[in-house]
Each structure stands twice: as structure tokens, then as C-alpha cells.
Amino acid sequence: MIDSVDQKIGVYSVIERFLKKGYALMAQTNKSGNVVLSFKQKNGDEVTIIVAYSDRKGLDSKTFGKCLGWRLFAKDEKVEGNVYYVFIHFDKALIKHRFFIVPNSEVVKYIKYEHKYWLDSKPSHKDNPFREYRLGLFYEKYNHKVSLVYDYEDKWSLIS
Helix, strand or coil, X not given: CCCCHHHHHHXXXXXXXXXXXXXXXXXXXXXXXXXXXXXXXXXXXXXXXXXXXXXXXXXXXXXXXXXXXXXXXXXXXXXXXXXXXXXXXXXXXXXXXEEEEEEHHHHHHHXXXXXXXXXXXXXXXXXXXXEEEEEECCCCCCCCCCCEHHHHECCHHHCC
16 A cells, blocks of 8 residues: 555656656556556557565664665565566655666565575574565675665666
8 A cells, every 4th residue: 555645756756757658557556565557568568567665764684784675575476477676765864766676587586585594594583474675785795695776776777
């Protein structure tokens, strides 16, 4: 569900970007707190954009370190097709939206890895439906594999 004005502005910014490129918005649904947008490209191909939003200052985890993160779910491990995630982070300090465009294949690969890494890091961790997509901060050191914010920030060109 879109809860805040900042979240609505972020989602509408994504919709506007694709409409300006000549894409036709076919459907908008809300799934587990994330907005799913279906567009028809000029060439007739369909593309699905899953928009996830966060205004958390950042995550600071003993297991994963400092990073930006968005809540996903186990079912996101099974998403297939011409799908991209647009992770929106509202930076309250800068009062600006930051957009991270990530191909579905990268999201699936990472959240499977991340969840297994988390389960293996401590015997008391039990399987659950929650997943976290994380992007590392360029000034941090990590003892696990993680993409960095600059790998995907404003990479709109990834979506043809």
C-alpha cells in the first residue's frame, strides 16, 4: 500500500518517466507493499516494473554492515520475465528521491544468496518469508558479496 506522500511522489515519478518514453501504462497493482506497474513498450513488448520504497536512513546489521535496504519476500525469488525492480530511497537529509534500477535476475540471485547467508550466519536464525534487498555504500567494507549503490543508481538505460 502506498502510505506516504513521499512514497506516492516516488511512484508517480517512475510512472511519468515511462510515459514520457512512450510506454503505455497497462496496469498498476499493489503487492505486499510494493507497487507493480505493467507497461507496453513502443515495439509492443511488455515490461513489468516492481517499485519498492524505503525512507529508512539505512540499515546497520552485524551480519551485513551498513547499507540501504528494501523489504521483499520469498515469492520475489520466483519472479520471472521481462521484470525490473526500481528501488526508491527517500533521503530525508537531502529531501530527495534516489532511484536504483535493478534487473530481476540480479534481485533474485541476491535475495537467495542473502537469505542463505543470513540463515548460515547464526544457528538461531530460522527460515521465514522475509527477504531484504541491500545495496552497499561505497565507503564501507563488506565481508560478503553486495552490489554498491553506484552500480544501479539512476541506471534507467538498463530498461530498454
